[in-house]
Amino acid sequence: MRNPKFPRLLILVLCLALLALFVASLAGPNQPVSAHRSQGEAKPASSPSPAGARPAPDFSKSIWDLPADAADTKNPVASSDEAIAKGRELFMTRKGNCAFCHGDNGAGNDANFAKLRRRPADLSRGAWMVKLSDGEIYWKITRGIPGIMPASDDPKMTAEERWQLVNFVRSLAKPAVK
Numbered sequence: 001m002r003n004p005k006f007p008r009l010l011i012l013v014l015c016l017a018l019l020a021l022f023v024a025s026l027a028g029p030n031q032p033v034s035a036h037r038s039q040g041e042a043k044p045a046s047s048p049s050p051a052g053a054r055p056a057p058d059f060s061k062s063i064w065d066l067p068a069d070a071a072d073t074k075n076p077v078a079s080s081d082e083a084i085a086k087g088r089e090l091f092m093t094r095k096g097n098c099a100f101c102h103g104d105n106g107a108g109n110d111a112n113f114a115k116l117r118r119r120p121a122d123l124s125r126g127a128w129m130v131k132l133s134d135g136e137i138y139w140k141i142t143r144g145i146p147g148i149m150p151a152s153d154d155p156k157m158t159a160e161e162r163w164q165l166v167n168f169v170r171s172l173a174k175p176a177v178k
Contacts, residue, residue, distance in 0.1 A: 062148050066139045073135025077163035079170065087168025090161055096152065098165070106172035117148055129173035137166045 067073075077083050090096035092104065101116060103109035106123030113119065123129065141162050144151035152162060 057147060062145045064140055064145060065143055066136065070136050070139040071133045073133070073138060075134040075138070075163050075166060077160060077167060079167040083164045083167045084171050086161070087164035087166070087171075090157065090165050091168050095157065095161075096165060097150070101149070106169065120149070123169050123172045124174050126173040126175050129170070134163075134166050134170070137169055138162055141165055141169075 091098040091102075099109065100112055101109055101120040102123055107125075108120055108122060121128075140149075141157075142151060142153050152165075157165070
């Protein structure tokens with residue numbers, strides 16, 4: 001004769017097993033149930049990379065790669081209202097895309113700082129900008145910084161457009177306060 005409590009006991013054991021599987025699935029793959037975080041706990045700083053994945057590149061030490069004679073490179077485009085206006089258009093539009101990081105006035109786009117790997121140069125800071133030659137600004141625009149600032153060399157922008165951009169960037173710099 002069968003035990004009348006057997007079906008109820010079997011259902012209870014199955015429910016407990018399902019509950020244990022559900023709780024284990026909440027903890028995530030390859031983590032013990034005790035490692036599951038409650039809502040108030042902080043997330044770990046980084047999660048392990050999947051097998052075979054390469055670590056993210058470290059751009060913190062990326063620097064300018066300018067030609068040795070960059071400071072001596074002369075601007076062949078005269079700084080005129082027309083050249084500055086064309087440079088402004090490049091700066092503000094998707095073609096140059098400078099305003100995304102540097103903001104409309106060159107002082108930085110606060111709304112996008114969280115999306116950037118590092119704070120962009122303040123192009124409105126006259127005391128700093130006066131130390132750069134047109135050639136240095138041109139080559140910085142042309143070559144960019146890998147992983148930080150996109151290069152704007154041909155075919156993205158012509159040499160003349162980059163020089164117009166130099167003229168506009170110069171117009172952003174406020175005089176140094178003494």
